[in-house]
Amino acid sequence: MIVAERKPIAELTSRLAPYRRILVVGCNTCVAVCSAGGAKEVAVTSALLRIALGREHPETRVDETCVERQCEVEMNAELAPSLGNYEVILSMACGVGVQTLAEQFNTAVVIPALNTKFMGRPEGLGEWSERCAGCGNCVLERYAGVCPITRCSKNLLNGPCGGSANGRCEVDPERLPCAWQLIYDRWVALGQLDRYLTNEPAKDWSSSLHGGPRRIQREDIR
Amino acid sequence: MKPYLVLGCDRSASRALADLCRTGYVLPDEVEYRTLPCSGSLDVLYILRAFEQGFERVLVLSCNDDACRSLDGSRRAAQRSARARTLLSEVGVNPRCVSFRQISPTMAADLCIWLDEFVQPLPAEAEPEKAE
Amino acid sequence: MSPVSRLQSLLERREFTVSAELGPPKGPNIEVITTKIGLLRGMCDAVNVTDNQTAIVRISSAATCALLVQQGIEPIMQMTCRDRNRLAIQADLFGAVALGVRNLLCLSGDHQVFGNHPTAKNVFDLDSVQMIGMVKRLRDEGLTLGGEPVDGAMPMFIGGAANPFGDPFELQVLRALKKANAGVQFIQTQCIYDMVRFREWMKRVTDLGIPEHVHILAGVMPLKSAGAARYINNNVAGIYVPDPIVKRMSAAGKGQKARDEGIRITAEIIEQVREIPGVHGVHIMAVEWEEAVQPLTEMAGLLPRPVLAEGE
Numbered sequence: 001m002i003v004a005e006r007k008p009i010a011e012l013t014s015r016l017a018p019y020r021r022i023l024v025v026g027c028n029t030c031v032a033v034c035s036a037g038g039a040k041e042v043a044v045t046s047a048l049l050r051i052a053l054g055r056e057h058p059e060t061r062v063d064e065t066c067v068e069r070q071c072e073v074e075m076n077a078e079l080a081p082s083l084g085n086y087e088v089i090l091s092m093a094c095g096v097g098v099q100t101l102a103e104q105f106n107t108a109v110v111i112p113a114l115n116t117k118f119m120g121r122p123e124g125l126g127e128w129s130e131r132c133a134g135c136g137n138c139v140l141e142r143y144a145g146v147c148p149i150t151r152c153s154k155n156l157l158n159g160p161c162g163g164s165a166n167g168r169c170e171v172d173p174e175r176l177p178c179a180w181q182l183i184y185d186r187w188v189a190l191g192q193l194d195r196y197l198t199n200e201p202a203k204d205w206s207s208s209l210h211g212g213p214r215r216i217q218r219e220d221i222r
Numbered sequence: 223m224k225p226y227l228v229l230g231c232d233r234s235a236s237r238a239l240a241d242l243c244r245t246g247y248v249l250p251d252e253v254e255y256r257t258l259p260c261s262g263s264l265d266v267l268y269i270l271r272a273f274e275q276g277f278e279r280v281l282v283l284s285c286n287d288d289a290c291r292s293l294d295g296s297r298r299a300a301q302r303s304a305r306a307r308t309l310l311s312e313v314g315v316n317p318r319c320v321s322f323r324q325i326s327p328t329m330a331a332d333l334c335i336w337l338d339e340f341v342q343p344l345p346a347e348a349e350p351e352k353a354e
Numbered sequence: 355m356s357p358v359s360r361l362q363s364l365l366e367r368r369e370f371t372v373s374a375e376l377g378p379p380k381g382p383n384i385e386v387i388t389t390k391i392g393l394l395r396g397m398c399d400a401v402n403v404t405d406n407q408t409a410i411v412r413i414s415s416a417a418t419c420a421l422l423v424q425q426g427i428e429p430i431m432q433m434t435c436r437d438r439n440r441l442a443i444q445a446d447l448f449g450a451v452a453l454g455v456r457n458l459l460c461l462s463g464d465h466q467v468f469g470n471h472p473t474a475k476n477v478f479d480l481d482s483v484q485m486i487g488m489v490k491r492l493r494d495e496g497l498t499l500g501g502e503p504v505d506g507a508m509p510m511f512i513g514g515a516a517n518p519f520g521d522p523f524e525l526q527v528l529r530a531l532k533k534a535n536a537g538v539q540f541i542q543t544q545c546i547y548d549m550v551r552f553r554e555w556m557k558r559v560t561d562l563g564i565p566e567h568v569h570i571l572a573g574v575m576p577l578k579s580a581g582a583a584r585y586i587n588n589n590v591a592g593i594y595v596p597d598p599i600v601k602r603m604s605a606a607g608k609g610q611k612a613r614d615e616g617i618r619i620t621a622e623i624i625e626q627v628r629e630i631p632g633v634h635g636v637h638i639m640a641v642e643w644e645e646a647v648q649p650l651t652e653m654a655g656l657l658p659r660p661v662l663a664e665g666e
Contacts, residue, residue, distance in 0.1 A: 009312040040267075044309065047270035052313035054274075153465050154436070154476070158483035158532055160525055161462050162517030162544055162592040170591030171465050184522040196525065199532055202440060202484045202499060 001121070002030040002094045003128045004037060004114040006045065013052045015111050016088065020059055022049065023086040024113070025079065025101065026066035027093035034128055037092030037114050039066040045092065045113060070097025073104050083108055136207030136214060142195065144186035149203075151179035157200040159183075224254040226341060227277040229268070230325075231261040231299075233291060235283035237327035242334055250341045261285065262295020269306035269320060280306075281340050282322045283333075289326060296324060318344050358509035359456035360428045360662055361400040364635075365540060365569040370628060371635030372656050373430060373542065373571060374398040374647045377407060378418040387418055391425055393644040397651045399659055400457055402542070402637065405432040409469025416450045423454035430513065431455045434463025439479035440488065440499050447489065451508055459513040459542065460485040483529075483536050486514055490537030512537055516570075517544040518555030520592040527558040534568045541568055542637040545575035547583075547595040549626055556630050565632030572627040575639040576646045577616040580604040617646055621653040 016022055024046045032038025046064045053060040063086070068075045070093035079101075083089070088109045091098040094116040102110040118130035133150040139157070140147055149155045153171040160180030163170030167181040187193045205211060230236050236257045239249075249255055254277075258264055261284035272280050284290075284299040300322050307317035323336060357363040364371045374394050379386040394401055401422060405415040419429035431450050433443060447458070462482045466474045480488065488499045493508040514533040520526045530541060546552045552572070559565065577583050580603035583595040599619055606615030620638075627633050636656070640646040651657050 009309075013313070043267050044270060047267060047274050048309055048313045050274050051270070051310070051315065055314075154462050154481070155478045156462060156481040158481050158529070160520060160522070160529070162515070162520040162526075163465070164521045165591040166521060168591075171467055173591065178521070180525060181522055184525050193524075196528055197532065197535075199483055199487065199536055202480050202488065205479065 001033055001119070002096070002116060003034045003118050003120045003130075004031045004094050004116045006036055006041065006092075006114055007112070009045070009048050009052060012045070012049065012090065012111075012113055016049065016053060016090065019088040019109075020057060020061065021086045022053075022060070022062045022088050022090055023079075023083070024049070024062060024064050024090045024092060025070065026064075027068075027070035027091075027097050028066055029069045029071075031092065031094055031097075031114060032066075034122070035126075037094075042066055042092055045090075049090075070094075071100050073100060076101060076104055080105070134208070135203075135205070136211075137204065139200075139203075142198075142200070143183050144190055144192060144195075146179055146182045146186060148179050148183065151177075151182070156180070157203060223276055224252050225276075225278040226250075226253045226281070227272050227279070228253055228255045228281045228283060228337070228340070229258050229261070229264060230255060230283040231285050232257050232259050234285040234289065234325045234327050234329075235333070238325055238330045238333045241327070241330040245330070247334060250337065252341055253337065260290075260292050260295050261299035262290065262292040264299045264302055266302045266306050266309065269303065270309065273310060273315060273319075279319045279340070279344075280321070281336070282320070283325050283336075284322065286324045286326055300324075316344060357511070359400070359511045361430065361457050362511040362539070363662055364399050364660060368634065369399075369660055370656070371400075371569075371571065372398040372638065372651060372659065373400045373402055373635065374638040374644070375402045375404060375641065376418070376422075376644065377404055377642055378412045378415070380410065380412050382413055384421065387413075387421055388425070390644045391422065391427055394647055395427060396659060397647045397657065398638065399635075400428040400430050402430045402432055402459060402639075405434045405461070405463070406437060406469070407432075407641075408464045409436065409466040409471065409474075411470060416446050416453070416455070419450060419455045420453040428457065429455055430457040430459050432459045432461055433485070434461045435478050435480050435482060435485055436463030436466065436476050439477050443480070443485060444488070444492065444498055447492065447508070447510070448504070448506070451510065452506075456509055457511045457513065458489060459515065460489065460538070461515055482514060483532050486512055486533055486536040486538050494537075511539055513540040513542060514538040515544070516541050516555075517592050518546070518552050519544055519548060519594055523551075523555070527555060527562070530559050530564055530568070531562050534564050538568055540571060540634075542571045543573040545573045545593055545639060546623055546627060547593070547599055549623070551594075552627070553630060556632055560632045565634070569634040570632055571635040571637040572624075572630075572633050573637045573639060574620050574623050574627075575641065576613075576620040576643065576650060577603055578643065579608065579612045579616070580606075582616075613646070617650050617653060620646075620650055624650075624654040624656070 024042050026037050026042035042064045046062045049062045090111050090113050091101050092113045098112045119132040120128050120130040123129050135149050153169050164178035169176040169178045282303045284296040287296050290296040303322040307320045311317045376390050403415045403418045415431050419431045422429040460482045466476050489512050493510050496504045516530045583600045583603050586593050586595050606612045624636050
């Protein structure tokens with residue numbers, strides 16, 4: 001899923017300072033699952049904004065709502081009738097949801113409340129880790145199911161570098177395992193260590209964001 | 223409106239308060255007391271809403287750990303009070319405005335002292351330490 | 355194929371070669387480079403010029419190498435994958451070759467979080483193994499990575515790095531083989547203090563037959579103090595200074611006495627690595643302490659350096 005994190009309230013209040021009628025719009029999909037922008041977080045953030053913004057301007061109105069998936073135009077349609085009541089939308093969706101609202105409601109000011117972080121998964125309570133960089137040409141089969149592009153700090157396809165010590169990555173030993181240690185351990189367990197000896201050629205990055213913004217078109221679905 | 227809100231657990235705080243009131247004790251004027259069926263059900267949002275509504279201080283009274291009937295309700299109440307402090311400090315509310323204490327039904331005397339402390343002015347916020 | 359550099363010539367006729375590192379200044383101060391050249395001249399066979407080492411911005415490796423060539427010192431140009439994509443690497447290599455650079459050390463590069471621009475976007479379009487393969491193709495096939503012909507010859511002696519002290523150990527052995535297969539001709543290792551581990555790594559790479567095709571230069575770094583040793587152990591992943599060395603440095607005291615001991619220990623390490631089959635030279639990393647190279651090479655019996663006859 002997409003993992004996000006709320007911006008500090010101080011940043012939000014400074015962006016929202018000029019406005020008195022604010023609609024906070026959450027999203028019930030990925031960001032709700034990672035406790036960043038679902039109904040619960042919309043309520044908490046709105047309460048904090050009312051406390052903070054209400055000090056100087058008690059007339060400030062902060063209303064709350066949540067849509068099922070903010071990245072889908074159809075799901076945001078329900079917002080349309082009430083938008084005239086607001087000067088600004090504070091979107092608590094990922095960057096995709098924010099852009100969808102901005103594109104869909106072209107006269108609305110839309111401000112992001114979250115920092116969209118990565119595609120990842122939970123690691124127990126209150127912790128998430130990045131697992132996919134969306135390079136557009138999956139290599140996991142060649143690395144025993146561990147992605148060196150995402151999980152090695154230098155994206156090394158023929159790693160490890162010399163900064164791997166005791167299974168940890170030197171970039172942040174506390175938090176980061178060395179991806180190449182993980183790959184190695186899996187290869188050993190699977191009896192596939194010989195795979196390492198194949199030199200991985202320079203990657204074709206054209207399928208990634210480096211090739212420009214991507215789009216998928218599928219005739220079978222149209 | 224009263225500026226101070228006490229949220230007390232039905233099984234402990236409310237009984238202690240009833241005990242205390244039987245001695246002729248009257249809640250200070252500034253204090254509103256609300257009973258929680260179990261402090262484990264206390265939500266962060268409940269505390270935030272109190273400040274939104276204009277309360278200036280909240281005291282959460284929860285059962286002792288070993289007396290909580292929902293097992294770890296007291297621990298959760300402590301956690302949520304702490305979370306509320308963190309969130310409120312993000313919007314410039316002194317985190318000391320949310321306090322948390324654990325109480326048993328027999329602690330009427332302690333409750334009397336705590337309530338007295340609760341309505342005293344907050345000590346000034348410590349100045350952030352200056353970097354050398 | 356005849357050797358393209360002095361370093362290659364010496365290695366191929368099995369001289370025990372010496373390379374030393376020169377850290378370029380954090381700006382265009384040529385005087386610093388000239389001073390360091392003075393400290394290294396005659397003490398080694400080639401000089402490594404680092405490329406934004408530890409991700410700290412310095413005058414470019416290519417420009418510094420060109421200055422070395424002008425002053426009659428043979429450079430080994432270090433090139434990292436951190437700051438350049440495949441276009442920039444190839445372009446800089448063309449430039450370097452045109453300016454007389456012949457030795458190249460292909461590196462992944464230290465991560466930018468350790469440097470003075472931690473908010474930078476890194477590149478890592480290629481990794482060091484892929485860079486080695488790309489350079490070999492430029493040289494041997496006369497083709498860019500994209501497949502177009504190179505206008506002109508690319509005489510290069512291709513090097514890479516290895517860290518016998520990194521983990522997982524088995525991959526750090528096999529990675530040398532990957533580099534050999536990609537076309538690397540010499541390898542300079544991470545600083546050696548832990549002889550036990552280095553001997554084991556050498557045994558394993560020798561079992562794989564690597565030294566038959568690839569010249570291995572053992573990396574050494576003289577310690578300035580016991581504090582420096584402890585700093586390495588606590589803060590630098592993939593280098594380990596064993597206790598006896600830390601103790602010797604402590605016992606030596608402070609200042610010049612400690613520095614002398616650091617040089618003595620390094621000379622002893624050089625004597626030991628010299629005895630290991632497959633080690634064809636030593637690479638001295640006296641980081642921002644180029645003054646140490648002269649007493650060190652003297653003590654280790656590495657002077658005078660051989661002189662090549664004209665055209666050799």
